[in-house]
Amino acid sequence: MLDVLVDGLSWLALVAGSFVVVVGALGLVRMPDVFTRMHAGGMIDTLGAALIFLGLILQAGLSLVALKLVVLFALFFITSPVATHALARAALYAGVEPKLAEDRDIEHVPADYPVGLFSRDKS
Amino acid sequence: MFSVAAIAVLVALGLALARALLGPTVFDRVLAANAVGTLAILLLAVFGFLTGRPEFLDIGITYALLNLIGTLAVLKFWRYGDLSGSGDEDEADA
Numbered sequence: 001m002l003d004v005l006v007d008g009l010s011w012l013a014l015v016a017g018s019f020v021v022v023v024g025a026l027g028l029v030r031m032p033d034v035f036t037r038m039h040a041g042g043m044i045d046t047l048g049a050a051l052i053f054l055g056l057i058l059q060a061g062l063s064l065v066a067l068k069l070v071v072l073f074a075l076f077f078i079t080s081p082v083a084t085h086a087l088a089r090a091a092l093y094a095g096v097e098p099k100l101a102e103d104r105d106i107e108h109v110p111a112d113y114p115v116g117l118f119s120r121d122k123s
Numbered sequence: 124m125f126s127v128a129a130i131a132v133l134v135a136l137g138l139a140l141a142r143a144l145l146g147p148t149v150f151d152r153v154l155a156a157n158a159v160g161t162l163a164i165l166l167l168a169v170f171g172f173l174t175g176r177p178e179f180l181d182i183g184i185t186y187a188l189l190n191l192i193g194t195l196a197v198l199k200f201w202r203y204g205d206l207s208g209s210g211d212e213d214e215a216d217a
Binding site: 011014015017018019021022024025026028029034037038041044045048049052053055056059060065068069071072075076079080082083086087089090091093094096 | 124125127128130131132134135136137138139141142145148150151153154155157158161162164165168169172177180181183184187188190191194195198199201202
């Protein structure tokens with residue numbers, strides 16, 4: 001009974017993780033600029049990896065393999081934000097400008113669209 | 124079911140590779156390279172379970188460490204022009 005439950009939970013986590021990983025990669029291709037792509041890439045590193053590792057840990061049970069998976073997950077959780085932060089700072093320093101609402105070539109901006117919230121000059 | 128996760132990771136790898144090839148700036152390429160590294164580790168872990176040899180995880184841990192160092196090295200090179208700088212010029216123009 002418990003075996004079936006753990007197995008089901010593990011499959012659920014694996015499938016959910018696969019979904020998140022594919023969505024993150026899709027965002028990596030579809031997003032408009034570096035900073036938004038970073039956001040999509042962060043999903044692969046955190047939620048996608050966490051769910052897949054959770055599924056694998058449930059399959060491994062209490063063993064050395066599970067411990068290695070936990071170590072790998074902890075490593076991901078520490079290094080991924082560091083890499084993303086360094087990337088954002090390096091991109092800003094190099095003069096890559098984030099795409100703002102006013103840069104988008106939309107023909108009909110709704111009158112109540114909060115462009116001012118996202119504009120470059122804080123007026 | 125492990126194969127579902129493996130296929131999903133492979134699809135994601137293809138998409139990340141597309142971004143690495145398309146990426147207009149070097150930072151897009153670094154981001155894609157970082158994602159490819161992450162996905163490679165996930166693929167290693169899942170593939171180890173798929174073939175019943177979870178020993179692949181050791182390679183995954185090594186890969187994770189190398190991935191971070193590689194990303195930071197490339198970023199530092201693109202920011203300061205070389206890898207030996209202390210980063211002191213950061214405060215000067217911040």
